[in-house]
Amino acid sequence: EVQLVQSGAEVKKPGESLKISCKGSGYTFTNYWIGWVRQMPGKGLEWMGIIYPDDSDTRFNPSFQGQVTISVDKSINTAYLQWNSLKASDTAIYYCGRHVTGTTFDYWGQGSLVTVSP
Amino acid sequence: DIQMTQSPSSLSASVGDRVTITCRASQGVSHYLAWFQQKPGKAPKSLIYAASTLQSGVPSKFSGSGSGTDFTLTISSLQPEDFATYYCQQYNAYPYTFGQGTKLEIK
Numbered sequence: 001e002v003q004l005v006q007s008g009a010e011v012k013k014p015g016e017s018l019k020i021s022c023k024g025s026g027y028t029f030t031n032y033w034i035g036w037v038r039q040m041p042g043k044g045l046e047w048m049g050i051i052y053p054d055d056s057d058t059r060f061n062p063s064f065q066g067q068v069t070i071s072v073d074k075s076i077n078t079a080y081l082q083w084n085s086l087k088a089s090d091t092a093i094y095y096c097g098r099h100v101t102g103t104t105f106d107y108w109g110q111g112s113l114v115t116v117s118p
Numbered sequence: 119d120i121q122m123t124q125s126p127s128s129l130s131a132s133v134g135d136r137v138t139i140t141c142r143a144s145q146g147v148s149h150y151l152a153w154f155q156q157k158p159g160k161a162p163k164s165l166i167y168a169a170s171t172l173q174s175g176v177p178s179k180f181s182g183s184g185s186g187t188d189f190t191l192t193i194s195s196l197q198p199e200d201f202a203t204y205y206c207q208q209y210n211a212y213p214y215t216f217g218q219g220t221k222l223e224i225k
Contacts, residue, residue, distance in 0.1 A: 037162075044205065044216060044217075044218050044219045045154070045156075045162065045207075045216040046216065047207070047213055047214045047216060049213075059212050059213075060213075061212075061213035061214075063213070095161055095162065097162075103150075103167045103209065104152045104164075104167055104207060105152070105162070105164055106164050106173060107164070108161040108162055108163070108164070109161065110161055111161050
């Protein structure tokens with residue numbers, strides 16, 4: 001069974017750093033892209049970017065490039081989304097998803113709530 | 119970026135109804151269009167890709183059509199579990215973009 005399990009909720013202060021994770025299981029992790037999607041409170045879905053675990057090839061939404069880092073550790077089947085300096089506007093739920101080459105998401109993680117507050 | 123516009127933004131319907139949601143792209147995306155369902159407090163669920171192909175396990179009451187710039191999602195015989203927010207997404211060109219969502223509510 002394909003599963004993507006994300007790390008738990010985080011509460012951080014502005015300026016702090018954070019790295020959230022997404023661990024895949026039940027499939028060959030290096031054969032599928034992993035993507036990240038942001039959902040701000042009460043809002044819709046925003047595509048942030050995707051990474052190919054086999055070679056770390058990355059495609060970014062320009063709106064997020066420079067604001068976050070997407071990385072992967074294929075030895076432990078885990079993808080990451082990282083901030084160096086959080087802002088209040090980063091408060092959102094972040095979903096990871098398995099992204100099939102040539103198509104789009106088929107399986108999703110459960111979401112990670114990030115709250116940034118003074 | 120390709121802008122995706124869904125209509126309506128919200129829709130009221132009754133159990134047993136058939137409803138159609140429209141998604142329009144600001145430029146052609148061929149058949150590279152997906153639909154997702156999201157219930158409150160839950161992760162999105164993938165329904166359709168390639169405009170009309172059902173994801174594994176998705177019931178045939180969901181159907182998609184369209185190509186180029188205009189697409190539709192049709193849900194037949196609405197059941198209580200179908201009331202949710204639906205999003206379209208194009209994956210023809212980076213950055214992939216979602217529509218703003220259509221909230222389907224019980225009348």
